[in-house]
Amino acid sequence: MPDPKPPARTACPICGKPATPRERPFCSPRCAQIDLGRWFGETYRIPTSTKDDPDSDVTG
Numbered sequence: 001m002p003d004p005k006p007p008a009r010t011a012c013p014i015c016g017k018p019a020t021p022r023e024r025p026f027c028s029p030r031c032a033q034i035d036l037g038r039w040f041g042e043t044y045r046i047p048t049s050t051k052d053d054p055d056s057d058v059t060g
């Protein structure tokens with residue numbers, strides 16, 4: 001059954017502004033980038049339990 005709620009206006013998860021169809025669910029490419037950066041930031045922050053890892057001591 002159809003919901004009487006108004007058209008879904010996605011709010012930008014970064015700044016809260018109404019998202020644009022183009023940059024959904026963000027309001028601008030900038031906010032999309034910010035979200036992307038967060039994603040990568042978390043991805044790169046992999047918790048390592050090994051301390052004496054020879055691989056982590058790579059130089060050059």
Ligand SMILES: [Zn+2]
Nearest residue numbers: 012015027031
């Ligand atoms: Zn935004």
